[in-house]
Amino acid sequence: MLKKILKSYDYSLIAVIAVLSIFGLVMVYSASMAFAVQRYGVAPDHFFQKQKLFLIGAAVIFSFFAFFPYKIMRSTRLLAPMVMMSLLGLGGILIFGKVAGNAQSWYQVGGVSIQPSEFAKLAVIIYLSAVYAKKQSYINEFNKGVVPPLLYLVFVCALIMIQPDYGTAGIIILIAMAIILSSGMNWKNIFKLIGIGALALIVFSLALHDKIFSEERLQRVTVLEDPFKDELDEGFHLSNSLLSIGSGGITGLGLGKGVQKLGYLPESHTDFIIAVVAEELGIVGVAFVLFCIGFIVLKGIYIGMKCKDPFGSLLALGISSMIGIQSAINLAGVSGMIPLTGVPLPFVSYGGSSIIQLAIASGILVNVSMFANYERKFKAKQAQNPPAPAMSEPIRARR
Structure with missing residues (x-):
């Protein structure tokens, strides 16, 4: 049975996740060398070493969830504590959280920052997938089958918006x-x-009009028209990002030879890492990243469509949508198509919370794929060719 299970894993998906994560580690080193020295006065490989440790831990976590039967997660014994922990984590950060970038979104534990909203994304996926899978027989009864699971979503988004982190709430x-x-x-x-939802958004916007439509937030929208018009102030991030992207050409300036990361491009190893990829590796490097992310997202959608278990299907579709939506928002923000939201690029950007959450999510995705393949390949064959019935003792005695 173990041999059949091992044969059922999607090794192409595992390989792409591993390759993209290692590529991200290399780019974190390249993008953060100058930043580490200039901003913090630490060794050039400071963020590289931390990301390497995160990846080692992520590999262990990924392996656990790749083998851990995903179906157990729909148990109320696991769902209830997960829901409570996510709400307590988001609520506690309003009291004990660290403020950075005008948002109180992190716990500081030693030298490590933990962002609970990253794990809230995954908690919402697991919870909604489990509840809606369980309610399939009455999924179209609005008051009984549709609304109750969304109360958890409302609480999660409200706690994240209070931080305030509207980008993460929008992604969820x-x-x-x-x-x-x-x-x-x-x-x-x-x-x-x-x-x-539209009515709630209007009420929410009117109630918090001054915070949502503050001058700072409106400038993020108006700067999109011409970031170079105010390149030393409001357009500083975006104009330097566009310069990085535009200077790379087809093959880039060469790995490690980027100029904008040398104090011009803020957050070069986190939110703007794709701009460094474009400058140093050109269109070829960006195409590689897009191919890997696209492969993971499309493979996740395929797994969700092929999985016969409603819970597994919704899990796969939810995880792949999370990776796809977050990637699209990051790329659109860095290229000036939408306002900047501070969203990291999955598997590539620096960040412990992000990489650990993605390890859990991708491990679950691989596990769903394994079970779907196992049931399709081996259980179907077993059903078509059932074993011959055992001979009864009286017949054996007569013979």
Whole structure:
């Protein structure tokens, strides 16, 4: 049986995740060398060494969740503590959290920063997938099958918005929408949810008008028109990002030879790491990153469509949508298509919380794929060729 299970793993998916993560480690080293010395006065490989430790831990966590049967996670004994821990983590950060970048979104534990909203994304995926899979028989009963699971989503997003971190809250809402659209719910209820969501957004915007539409946030929108017009102030991040992207050409300036990361491009190893990739490795490097991320997302969608278990199917679709949505928002922000939101690029950007959360998510995705392949390859064959019935003792005696 173990041999059959090992044969059922999708090794192409595992390989792409591993290669992209190692590529990200190399780019973190290249992007953070000058930043580490100039900003913190530490060794040039400071962030590289920390990311390397994160990746080693992530590999162990990934292996555990790749072997851990995902179906156990829909148990109430696991779901209830997960829900409570995510809410307590998000609530506690408002009291004990560290403020950075005008947001109180991190716990500082020694030299490591932990961002609970990263893990809240995964908690929402697991919870909504488990509950909507369990409610399949009455998924179209609005008050009983549709609304109750969304109360948890509302609490999570409210706690994240209070920090304030509207970008992460928006990503979680988009992920939830992807799961809802995949749950089998009819369009009547989906349109009801869209209407209620739009009304809630209007009320929320009016109630917090001064915070949401503050001068600083509005400048993030207006700067998109011409970031070079105010390149030393509001357009500083975006204009230097565009210079990095534009100077790379087809093959780039060469690994480690980028100029913008030398004090011009802020957060070069986190939110803007794709700009460093474009400058040093050109279109070729960016295409490699897009191919790997696209492969993971499309493979996740394929797994979700092929999996016969509703819980596994929604899990795969939710995880792949999370990776795809977050990647799209990061790339669009760095290239000036949408306002900057401070969202890291999955598997590539520096960050312990992000890489550990992705290790859990991708491990679950690989596990769902394994079970789907196992049931399709081996259980189907077993059902087609059942073993011959054992001969009864009386017949044996007569013979």
